[in-house]
Amino acid sequence: MELDIRNLTKTFGSTAALHGVDLKVASGELLALLGPSGSGKTTLLRCVAGLEIPSGGQILFGGEDASFKSVQERNIGFVFQHYALFKHLTIADNISYGLRVRPRRTRPTAAAIRNKVEELLALIQLPEYGGRYPSQLSGGQRQRVALARALAVEPRVLLLDEPFGALDAKVRKELRVWLREFHDRTGHTTLFVTHDQEEALDLADRVIVMSNGKIEQEGSPEDIYDRPATPFVFDFIGESVRLDIHVDKGRPFVGQQEVSIPRLPPLLFDGPAKLYVRPEHVAFRRDGEGLWATVVSLHRSGSSRRIGFRADGTEMIIEALTPADREPPRIGDRAALEIRAAGLFSGTA
Amino acid sequence: MTLYAPFVKPSVLPGFRLTIIFTILYLTMIVLLPLGALLFRASSLGVHELVVLALDGRTLSALRLSFVTSFAAAAFNVPFGLLIAWVLVRYDFPGRRFFDAIIDLPFALPTAVAGIALTALYAPKGWIGSIATIFGLKIAYTPIGVFLALVFVGLPFIVRTVQPVLAEVDRELEEAAATLGAGRLRTIASVVLPVLSPAILTGFALAFARAVGEYGSVIFIAGNIPYVSEIAPLLIVIKLEEFDYAGATAVAAFMLAVSFATLLLINLIQARARTRYGHV
Numbered sequence: 001m002e003l004d005i006r007n008l009t010k011t012f013g014s015t016a017a018l019h020g021v022d023l024k025v026a027s028g029e030l031l032a033l034l035g036p037s038g039s040g041k042t043t044l045l046r047c048v049a050g051l052e053i054p055s056g057g058q059i060l061f062g063g064e065d066a067s068f069k070s071v072q073e074r075n076i077g078f079v080f081q082h083y084a085l086f087k088h089l090t091i092a093d094n095i096s097y098g099l100r101v102r103p104r105r106t107r108p109t110a111a112a113i114r115n116k117v118e119e120l121l122a123l124i125q126l127p128e129y130g131g132r133y134p135s136q137l138s139g140g141q142r143q144r145v146a147l148a149r150a151l152a153v154e155p156r157v158l159l160l161d162e163p164f165g166a167l168d169a170k171v172r173k174e175l176r177v178w179l180r181e182f183h184d185r186t187g188h189t190t191l192f193v194t195h196d197q198e199e200a201l202d203l204a205d206r207v208i209v210m211s212n213g214k215i216e217q218e219g220s221p222e223d224i225y226d227r228p229a230t231p232f233v234f235d236f237i238g239e240s241v242r243l244d245i246h247v248d249k250g251r252p253f254v255g256q257q258e259v260s261i262p263r264l265p266p267l268l269f270d271g272p273a274k275l276y277v278r279p280e281h282v283a284f285r286r287d288g289e290g291l292w293a294t295v296v297s298l299h300r301s302g303s304s305r306r307i308g309f310r311a312d313g314t315e316m317i318i319e320a321l322t323p324a325d326r327e328p329p330r331i332g333d334r335a336a337l338e339i340r341a342a343g344l345f346s347g348t349a
Numbered sequence: 350m351t352l353y354a355p356f357v358k359p360s361v362l363p364g365f366r367l368t369i370i371f372t373i374l375y376l377t378m379i380v381l382l383p384l385g386a387l388l389f390r391a392s393s394l395g396v397h398e399l400v401v402l403a404l405d406g407r408t409l410s411a412l413r414l415s416f417v418t419s420f421a422a423a424a425f426n427v428p429f430g431l432l433i434a435w436v437l438v439r440y441d442f443p444g445r446r447f448f449d450a451i452i453d454l455p456f457a458l459p460t461a462v463a464g465i466a467l468t469a470l471y472a473p474k475g476w477i478g479s480i481a482t483i484f485g486l487k488i489a490y491t492p493i494g495v496f497l498a499l500v501f502v503g504l505p506f507i508v509r510t511v512q513p514v515l516a517e518v519d520r521e522l523e524e525a526a527a528t529l530g531a532g533r534l535r536t537i538a539s540v541v542l543p544v545l546s547p548a549i550l551t552g553f554a555l556a557f558a559r560a561v562g563e564y565g566s567v568i569f570i571a572g573n574i575p576y577v578s579e580i581a582p583l584l585i586v587i588k589l590e591e592f593d594y595a596g597a598t599a600v601a602a603f604m605l606a607v608s609f610a611t612l613l614l615i616n617l618i619q620a621r622a623r624t625r626y627g628h629v
Contacts, residue, residue, distance in 0.1 A: 082521065088543040101539070
């Protein structure tokens with residue numbers, strides 16, 4: 001089921017949580033809504049679910065306007081960060097809840113419900129757990145049960161709100177791999193909210209980066225990481241240092257030195273600008289052409305080494321990442337830096 | 350090395366022995382001793398005499414009135430107390446704090462004051478009583494009056510036990526039920542009420558226990574007509590005034606037994622629920 005969100009706005013009192021969000025989700029797509037807290041990603045998800053009433057805009061499910069439909073009518077599957085399992089019901093009764101509350105006309109027979117529960121328990125790899133209570137399961141198991149419960153009603157769209165947020169790091173990673181395989185097998189149109197960029201980039205077909213109630217950038221995980229479209233995305237995704245530079249006659253300068261940056265679009269402005277550089281895109285040599293700088297810090301972490309350079313004639317620090325087994329320079333050494341890729345944005349803020 | 354009784358888990362945080370000794374002494378002096386004296390007194394009567402005294406027609410109807418109206422009043426308070434707790438917890442409206450505060454008044458008011466006020470309202474010439482009379486309904490001086498007084502004193506028990514638990518109910522549970530297609534009433538019945546049920550049961554037990562022992566607020570509105578609107582605690586007082594200590598003891602022992610059995614049953618139901626759902 002494809003999803004079409006048009007100019008969606010939501011205000012809580014006087015604060016706006018969403019400013020006119022437009023988003024199309026293709027059928028069967030696994031989409032991540034990524035952003036810091038307060039970016040509006042959860043509000044967007046809850047509006048799609050019908051758990052929040054939008055202040056404006058439209059939400060279409062498969063071309064049909066669902067903006068004014070109740071939660072119950074939308075037929076979505078929602079998974080909460082803290083599972084929200086019914087702790088007075090067994091796992092089997094939790095999973096079958098959505099089927100059992102249907103009016104008699106559309107309710108499956110008891111035998112059909114039992115079969116469905118068996119099938120879902122097998123799908124989430126907890127076949128023997130039907131008779132237990134949620135309090136007897138681990139966090140990861142509970143979240144899988146919550147997913148099975150959401151899937152039991154055969155939802156048109158699956159919505160996951162920080163599904164791994166309450167789990168520890170190891171279980172998180174396992175469940176992430178499991179969810180990707182699960183999605184490839186079942187093919188539900190899925191939206192999931194996360195503030196964890198690694199999770200979003202690792203798991204999703206497409207990533208929507210949000211901040212302050214707006215979409216900053218949407219694209220494949222590679223687009224988002226390799227070609228951040230805005231300063232916010234550069235800051236938020238991956239690591240980068242920000243350099244305050246200036247552009248003179250279309251050429252960028254760090255202090256008094258001109259820097260050459262490959263694949264940069266022509267600069268059509270002069271004046272102050274910001275340059276975002278990822279440490280893995282900085283190479284250094286002891287001689288030759290480049291941005292001359294002095295080594296000011298060395299830091300070993302695991303398999304790599306982080307080297308801090310101060311650009312000549314400035315106080316700006318540029319970081320480079322090199323393999324730990326490469327012979328490191330010494331503090332005070334001079335080197336020519338080559339910046340292989342960077343983002344450049346006009347202005348100072 | 351200190352030796353511990355087998356049921357004591359050794360702990361680096363001391364305090365078990367001091368607190369357990371205090372608990373046992375305190376409960377013995379405050380609760381068990383008076384009740385023990387009562388049972389001792391009753392046992393000196395002999396089983397046969399006890400049964401004869403308790404099965405006396407007037408005693409039996411007083412006991413029946415006390416337990417039936419107490420049960421009915423506590424049961425009546427469950428849905429309405431629940432509704433009040435719901436409104437106080439879930440909604441914000443002008444005057445909420447005021448209404449929240451007056452819930453406790455039946456606790457605080459001297460029961461005799463409550464009884465006189467209720468009688469003034471519900472007596473055939475009172476504000477509400479005179480209206481009820483038009484419809485041929487007599488409230489004061491009948492079991493209905495007893496029931497009303499017990500509803501009055503029992504309400505805070507339900508509201509105050511349910512309120513904190515309801516405030517802790519995770520709204521996500523209700524949202525989850527809604528996303529699965531459950532309507533509002535269905536959600537409340539299948540998701541919220543089970544979570545509240547231990548608190549409701551506790552509130553019911555407290556309201557029931559209070560009602561069985563209630564005296565001051567009831568005797569004014571009840572009219573105390575033997576065989577009709579005479580409650581068991583009043584009968585005990587009457588028997589004492591007539592120096593019929595044996596009779597008073599028999600009624601008291603009987604009330605004690607029924608009350609204890611009821612509370613024990615409610616506790617057992619709760620213990621079962623607790624082991625099943627983890628904490629609740």
